[in-house]
Amino acid sequence: MATRRPPRVAVWKFASCDGCQLTLLDCEDELLAVADAVEIANFREASRAVVEGPYDLSLVEGSITTAEDARRIREVRAQSRFLVTIGACATAGGIQALRNFADVEEYRRVVYARPEYITTLASSTAIREHVAVDFELRGCPIDKSQLLEVISAFLVDRVPNVPTESVCIECKRRGNVCVVVAHGAPCLGPVTQTGCGAICPAFHRGCYGCFGPMDSPNTAALIPLLEHTGMTPAAVRRFFSTFNAAAPAFRAATESVAEASSPP
Template structure:
């Protein structure tokens, strides 16, 4: 019997699930090796668990999310979170620095109908996670590697170095050294292929902190390149919200 694969969504934009669908040829080959038992983005056909591997996109933003992720964990032999929302709370975790009740009153005509938690948190804050795949959205090559690794019973070969390594491999000129452009590449997890720096833009940190991030050493360079404290906070609190705060000990 083929191993079973399930894909679930919490609070997110669906971009990481679409990355899986965009794998096209790789997905066809994968479909021949596994039974895709639950993937509502692709099919309404659902098979009951337990599942050998579950991929979860999205953050926990409601009490229902928290209850659901516990049920998913219980039904999964292995659980992998995919994308910035599931691994770091996502853009929606900006609510963690604000008054959610005030947002509700400002945005919704009937805020009493909106049920939400005060925070947006990663899946790992609620259940044990076997692997976290970073990115906003994730990289298709890394995704296929992670799925293949878990199905084969080995550790995923996903490098934990910074975007700067990818810039050098791509032959991209360092935007910070050459142009004085603020860039989070030295502290950001690789996986995007240095997309932004290759086109003359600073890295925005889509993949979150790398395993060797030394953010305190980067702060003076960001100041040198024109960012004041408010601009620096905005620069760090984007796709992965508070993830970089941990590197600063906040």
């Protein structure tokens, strides 16, 4: 059997904080195995040496917030056999998608000393809104073992084993005590996709929804519960409006809660 050249992997950055790419470098124990299994051909956070495409697998971090990036992602797609998004920015637009519900012009005027230097789109959008995506890995940031699972799945052309169930099931498998039931804490776990290992509830905090909506989120049933824990409607809106604010189910949840009436 002829030896095949190892699959060529590229890592791309769009509007993001680099935390998800860093997860690949954080695979300390497994990094050598990854390097044996694939050729890391284009990963600027790790090396300046770039091997030209095409690539077998592109890992894409970040959202599309500029016209230039909207063009660049099409180039990435064109030279990639598989394209996998990594993280909340690439998958749902990220925290920067809060601009989608606000006036970007006003932000530009208020935030920047020289607003004319800033060229940006009015929205922050997920990669799938621009090009075809083969798989979306959730998380802010992504989970290391899920990333390894996705890489190893694409190496052998199989579907990644990445559950889309709630955080609650992972919480229970881990033996955590439910922070909602035992402490009255607000928690997005029942509507959020698992993958983090239920870290926050293990440390007595409610889930912040870093992995975005689970496959069948009943946010309408969760909202009264959040309000019951003492959250104001404005707080509930903010709770759904973080890293996955523009994920359709979370956005719909935010919009379903009436704005608190503004003081006269």
